[in-house]
Amino acid sequence: MTTTGASQPVIHLTGIRKTFGRTLALDDLDLTVQPGQIHGFLGPNGAGKSTTIRVLLGTVRADSGTARLFGGDPWRHAAELHRRLAYVPGDVSLWPNLTGGEVIDLLGRARGGLDVRRRDSLIDRFDLDPRKRCRAYSKGNRQKVALVSALASDVELLLLDEPTSGLDPLMERQFTEVIGEQHEAGRTVLLSSHILSEVEELCDHVSIIRAGRIVESGTLDQLRHLHRTSVSATLDDPTRLTGLRGTHDPRIDGNSVHLEVDDEAIPAVLGVLGEAGARGVTATPPNLEELFLSHYGSETPAAPPAPRHAEEPSRGAEG
């Protein structure tokens, strides 16, 4: 599981640009996924995650740049390459008159075959009724149909576009387990998401997309700096906190202090806070919008404005 492996990358995009009318969807995008990676594809809504996946599928043609899927051109050889992958769209639409079981089989067979025993066990694990007509399924159940079909297919790569957006927490649990099994079986997964914690839990590699560009890519360890916690507190001498190892961006306003803390430094910071008799302590895990604002906000001037609430003072779980 290294990015420097000599094997051919499963996904290799370089300099991909795509416009829809006047809208620039992908702007010089590079993305590499090596075999066996569970690769998180993280970005806010509208950043270009789905468009990237569609370029990879060859349903959408890049204006410029090179796209390689298993070393082949996904636009020209889409059908052959698709024998080796399964795709689950973010918004699953199914044939209203077909049952869930029929769609699972149809899509699996259209990919080139599916493992009937795995199919049955997945239907069981995801608690899906395959005899219902698709028109009667909820969003979550439609998603399960697409997931079961993809996971039961004999493929090397799974392209999953926000696969858990309609699943309840119990099913998310199942999904996490299944992805772990897929990883052990040696499959490659590209998992797009706008939820940082989901990517952290499932993936060993992460690429972060913003406004059509990859702004950061690497292993989770390499992206550790994303993992700072926002700490605010009120204490008599706020300056006692500044200068501690592993703290960043201190802001002092009267008796209150706000700063970003690396994971390793949390015990030390909490110790100081305790000694100083701090009041109103909050520690907030970073949310994605804040991360994007603090890390990448200035790098992409063409980017749409970040959601307004990201500029409000931090709030959330009490520490």
Place this chain on the structure above:
Amino acid sequence: MTGLTTVGRLYLRRHRIFYLVWILVLASFLPLTALKYHDLVPAGQAGAAMLAGLAANPTMKAILGLPFDLSTAGGFTFWRVGGFTAAATGIMAGLGVVRATRAEEEDGRLELIRSAAVDRHTPLAAALGLSMAACLVLGGVIAASMIGAGTPAAGSVAGGLGIALTGTMIAALAGVAAQVFESARTARAVTMGILGGLYLVRGLIDASGEPGLVRWGWAMPMDWAAYARPYAGERWWVLTLPLALTAILTWLAFALESRRDLGSAIIGERPGPATAAPGLSGAWGLALRLHRGGLIGWGLGISLSCLFMGSLSLTVDRIYQNQPSVAKLLQELGSGSSELVIAFQTAMLGIMTTVISLAGVSMIARLRGEETEGRAEAMLATATSRPRLLASHLLPALALTGLLLPIAGVLLPLWQAVHDDSARLPWQLLGAAAAFLPGMLLVIGLATALLGLWPRGLWIAWALVGWTALTTWLLPLADAPGWLIRLQPWGHLPHLPTDPMNWTPVLVETAIGAGLLAVGLIGYRRRDVAGR
């Protein structure tokens, strides 16, 4: 009822085009026929004889209903197109109610509306109200235009009301079906099935000629508009029958709605197969499954219509032989044949050709629907190539239209051939149908080219079919110039056996059609395919 005006305005906004188009089309049949009455029916003894022949014909009674007084423009018009317009109004009203009720519920939009400050019954009331209002507007337009066409006011109002109330009955029926069935598709099919069944039974009863049986016509809701006798000594009280049935069905719909949960139905859907049949394994299996109902429905519908319409041919000779003006009109419709039966048959073949091309375009449009719903993307993400996906919808369209057109050519003159004990006519009509095939290729080619190059412009293919219907059915009656009537896919093709065979237009249209197909295939390979 809280929120009724708000929801009503929302539904009006969403369905205004649907109702507007239906009303405009349906309102035109009666006044146009009334204005043409004196061309169709000659004055004096000859006309009376012709009308007597028509009135006694069982096939005509079966299709159009019981004739009461054909001697006036109004009476003749209501018999000729009134019953048909009333049935079509029912179709409008029923489809309109289902699309505003069960279809909205199925798509989850009704839940949004019901979560707002509205009563449980408000959306159903708004949907029924809008549909019934559309029926009454249609009836009003018909009454006014018939008065404008010079027919008596009382008959015009009775006719308009009869048509409107037939519509409101079916609207209420669809309201009930939307409560009983879980899917819009089933609700629609059941409503239309009941409407068609009632029309069929009514036809059998009216055609029987047995007084004991004809009395049962009173039990036939589709006969009530005619039984109110517009232009034939109006019996106003008869109109209370559809009014009462509308009220009962409306009450039933609301009562049933109170007894069920949102999203559920009185009759739940049966579970289907848990695994796919071996044939359902890729684009071809899927397309066959998606088009199965359409293929069977169009095939049966067109075949039965051909047999039915063709049977009229037997009486055409007898009735029209001594009517030069009618014969001339028929010859115009049938591209100038000197032989009346052939003129009639080719005119019917022209109508059928347009209907068959509609089936072809709808099958191509299906793939566009698959794309906008995101399901084409789901298939293209498998080992399905774009040419294969397109071909899986295109070939059924070509096969259906290419087979149905010759079948229509053989079935239309079948009764006549049996009567004449000669196979000459079916052979001639088969040839006529074969000469029409390039036009079919042209229409489907155009639809395919639009799908490949400019999918949003697919309406142009629909518009072409509509224009063809207009030039085939209406423009000849309106004495439009010949070049305008010929400006359609079948306008320049030889109309056998009246015309001599002319290969030039046949080859040119075949080449254009094939070229358009190629353009569509190439375009579909090269463009982005939209997802959801």
